[in-house]
Amino acid sequence: MIHKIVSLVALMFASFSFAQTTTVTDILDREVTFNAPAQRVIVGFYPEDYMAIGTEAAYDKVVGMSKYIWQARSANWEMYTKHRPSLADIPGIGRVDTKTFSVEKVISLNPDLIMLADWQFKGLGADVDRLEQAGIPVIVVDYNAQTLARHVKSTHIIGVITGQQERAAKIADDYTKNMTMITERLAKANLPKPRIYTEFGAAGVNEIGYTFGKNMWGAIATMAGGDNISAPYVEWWGKLNPEQILASDPQVIVITGYETGNGDDAMLMGQGVEESVAQARLAGFKQRVGWSSLSAVQNNRMFAAYHGACRTILDGAMVQFYAKALYPELFSDLNPEAAYKDFYKKYLPVTPEGTFMTAL
16 A cells, blocks of 8 residues: 555656746747646757657657658668657658648647747748747757857757756767867967868769858868858858859868769768768769869868768767868877767667768
């Protein structure tokens, strides 16, 4: 009898502690009140971050998601769904960028919280009001800006949503230490900043792809101590004039890619991609018209990175990769690929196999 009473009290306490009304200030300085840990969540973006910070068990409480960003990394998505088939059964809610996002679908899923990226929140406009009028709290996180402050704050927010505050704090602290190490080492060395150009190479050799200004890879290049040649001409992301690339003469070039591209000369990187294939695709970019005159090509300082490894709390390893590409002697002790895989070992239930960074 005493055992039953103790068990009942424990259950009552657990129920009470499991649904605390919490107010969080999101990355847009909006105060959002919800019951935490949330029991019915819609994940609008950053699905892998949500699992890394909240643990795999957090997906027991996910009732909807914008699935395309994960499915765009087809081999990565397959790796996760092979491990956890129920991910494929989570209802999709559409996309903000293609105007297929369905407010009605979101409401029908009866969530007690929807987590959106900053760009999604801004893109939805008045639809955010419709969600809130339906009683659905909307909380905003942001890894796209690629700033230490937003990375850390977003991680803590996901920790509150999932009830994994201690785990979130550890991940955020590790990320901060990594960035501090790189920043302090660069400041102490005080070396000239190499000119760097990053391009998303999905379109292949014959078409100039998107580059990045002050966010995503552009911000990573800057944090790693590079002089991003795209920054004066591209605010967020866009294409540079081919002549501007030649005039800027980058000393380091990074081409990024997913597991699939738009042709047989597209840059391929990621899950299941052999390094020999990645290097062959990267070598193709050296053959672009006029590129033989570039310092990066002449000095063989061409690199490739997995496009799915930016705008995420996992990208600390990519900042290391850029820092080492820019300053090989200063960061000779770093092993970015090992750091990338070590994050998976610590915080995710799958083990990626493929090519996530390489060089010629």
